[in-house]
Amino acid sequence: MSDSYVIVGDGIAGASAAETLREEAPDAEITVLTDEGESLYNRILIKEYAKGKLPEAPISIHQEDWYDEHDVDLRLNTVVVDIDVENDAVHTHEGETFEYDSLLLAIGGTPQQLPVENADADGIHHFWTFQDARNIKESVEGAEKGVIVGAGLLGIDFAAICGAQDVEAKYLMRGDNWWRYALSEEGAEIMHEAMRERGVEPVFDSGVDRFEVDDDGHVEAAVDPNGERYECDFAGVAIGLNFNTELVEDTPLEIDDGIVVDEFMRTNVDNVYAAGDITSFNDLILGEQAKNGSWGSAKEQGTIAARNMVEYGSEAFEWVSSYSITHFDFPFLSFGHPTLGDDSVEATTAESEWRRVALKDGKVVGGVLIGDLSPQSAFKQLMREGRDVSDQKDRLMEPGFSVDDLAAPTEQ
Amino acid sequence: MSLRDTGRQVRLRRTGRVPSDARVRHYDELDDDEQGVVRELAGEPWTAPETGDLGDGDVVKFTEYYLVRSR
Numbered sequence: 280m281s282d283s284y285v286i287v288g289d290g291i292a293g294a295s296a297a298e299t300l301r302e303e304a305p306d307a308e309i310t311v312l313t314d315e316g317e318s319l320y321n322r323i324l325i326k327e328y329a330k331g332k333l334p335e336a337p338i339s340i341h342q343e344d345w346y347d348e349h350d351v352d353l354r355l356n357t358v359v360v361d362i363d364v365e366n367d368a369v370h371t372h373e374g375e376t377f378e379y380d381s382l383l384l385a386i387g388g389t390p391q392q393l394p395v396e397n398a399d400a401d402g403i404h405h406f407w408t409f410q411d412a413r414n415i416k417e418s419v420e421g422a423e424k425g426v427i428v429g430a431g432l433l434g435i436d437f438a439a440i441c442g443a444q445d446v447e448a449k450y451l452m453r454g455d456n457w458w459r460y461a462l463s464e465e466g467a468e469i470m471h472e473a474m475r476e477r478g479v480e481p482v483f484d485s486g487v488d489r490f491e492v493d494d495d496g497h498v499e500a501a502v503d504p505n506g507e508r509y510e511c512d513f514a515g516v517a518i519g520l521n522f523n524t525e526l527v528e529d530t531p532l533e534i535d536d537g538i539v540v541d542e543f544m545r546t547n548v549d550n551v552y553a554a555g556d557i558t559s560f561n562d563l564i565l566g567e568q569a570k571n572g573s574w575g576s577a578k579e580q581g582t583i584a585a586r587n588m589v590e591y592g593s594e595a596f597e598w599v600s601s602y603s604i605t606h607f608d609f610p611f612l613s614f615g616h617p618t619l620g621d622d623s624v625e626a627t628t629a630e631s632e633w634r635r636v637a638l639k640d641g642k643v644v645g646g647v648l649i650g651d652l653s654p655q656s657a658f659k660q661l662m663r664e665g666r667d668v669s670d671q672k673d674r675l676m677e678p679g680f681s682v683d684d685l686a687a688p689t690e691q
Numbered sequence: 692m693s694l695r696d697t698g699r700q701v702r703l704r705r706t707g708r709v710p711s712d713a714r715v716r717h718y719d720e721l722d723d724d725e726q727g728v729v730r731e732l733a734g735e736p737w738t739a740p741e742t743g744d745l746g747d748g749d750v751v752k753f754t755e756y757y758l759v760r761s762r
């Protein structure tokens with residue numbers, strides 16, 4: 280009898296696992312269950328659709344015939360509500376049961392709502408699915424004034440959407456700069472300036488205390504904790520994700536800010552694996568449990584999980600993730616874990632070019648590059664090699680930095 | 692390793708309209724070598740050896756949309 284694999288989630292982690300399983304186990308039964316109404320699409324391009332820059336078609340990655348061609352049983356609009364690890368089965372909201380020899384949970388996260396009055400009013404949007412992008416596009420095209428909340432990587436997508444769709448917006452931030460956990464004021468100011476050029480005004484030491492709605496229940500203003508009122512007919516909220524761990528809460532699977540897996544993507548239950556945003560994984564480069572929230576990492580985790588589902592121990596996940604922002608006329612890239620570390624070094628390397636590298640125990644653990652991305656490969660290499668650079672940190676800030684610029688590592 | 696010697700050279704041309712049937716990739720989907728080529732060629736009139744599976748007619752979203760030409 281051939282093995283049967285069930286994958287929950289048809290995002291990039293689940294889909295790349297299905298693809299790899301089909302290659303590595305040609306006779307296996309593969310079932311993919313997703314609660315979305317469409318098969319794999321490019322989640323990192325849906326913002327371009329909402330900006331009005333990209334038509335729908337190129338955003339689709341797997342048409343439904345891909346699943347037929349690869350003999351993968353795809354079930355759309357199928358919500359998994361229970362996992363029975365004792366009996367190797369998952370149950371769906373629709374009352375179906377799928378049994379498995381090996382299970383992959385690639386279930387990602389769901390955007391958090393602001394815990395304030397009227398947070399679910401019409402015109403207030405969160406951003407995760409293609410359907411969200413369609414709703415955002417429609418709403419923003421008819422809007423004049425916007426409010427954005429959430430000073431991180433997804434919030435800035437809302438800022439770019441407002442900018443591209445000529446919506447005058449206020450970007451309400453809690454601290455005194457955008458993504459304050461990874462950037463200093465100096466670096467963030469380059470981003471603030473780019474927002475202003477697009478008609479999006481950052482407002483610091485702000486946030487949302489409540490939304491006000493009109494008689495039809497449509498948002499008409501956000502009021503910040505200082506009592507300032509910002510009129511809006513569109514609001515974008517991106518304050519973080521809730522990882523979809525609810526599904527495994529009543530199972531023996533270990534949870535710690537995600538589903539805990541080892542470097543082979545296996546959970547504490549031998550035939551259950553997880554991949555993508557949902558995992559808290561053993562990061563061999565960082566030397567501790569970590570989370571990644573990026574496309575490349577989710578894709579790689581799906582591939583690695585599949586290989587280990589076929590043969591446990593065959594390949595470990597060892598990856599430096601990165602995430603870029605390409606909305607402005609200069610590029611931005613964060614890599615590794617830029618918000619971690621016990622030390623950092625930063626510099627403005629030229630006009631509108633800035634970089635910051637985070638270090639832990641003298642080793643690079645992440646960073647941010649603005650304007651000049653050329654050292655990205657060198658920094659990733661240093662991370663992979665675990666090189667101690669504590670006595671030559673300043674060299675990391677030199678324009679055109681390459682690993683060869685560092686003194687050779689001394690024998691320990 | 693994605694570097695392959697096809698003998699072809701790629702060039703990136705800025706493009707305003709993206710056709711519905713184009714294969715569009717975001718910078719973050721590309722591997723290290725492909726990203727290097729995009730950084731080097733974006734906005735420049737230069738060519739570089741073809742790398743990975745960045746092929747003729749593909750569109751890459753970097754700071755602009757770029758059409759890949761491979762000859």
Ligand SMILES: Cc1cc2nc3c(=O)[nH]c(=O)nc-3n(C[C@H](O)[C@H](O)[C@H](O)COP(=O)(O)OP(=O)(O)OC[C@H]3O[C@@H](n4cnc5c(N)ncnc54)[C@H](O)[C@@H]3O)c2cc1C
Pocket residue numbers: 287288289290291292293312313314315322323325326357358359360385386387388406407408433436523526554555556557571572573574575577601602603604719
């Ligand atoms: C707007 C936006 C912009 C982004 N931009 C970038 C970027 O520029 N660069 C970058 O690297 N990353 C970016 N990301 C992050 C990146 O898209 C994610 O890290 C990646 O897609 C995660 O993939 P995943 O497969 O782990 O999870 P997901 O893509 O979230 O897939 C999980 C799937 O599981 C389904 N699911 C969950 N629970 C169940 C259930 N109980 N039953 C059935 N199905 C279920 C969900 O509906 C979903 O389809 C962006 C994300 C968003 C939303």
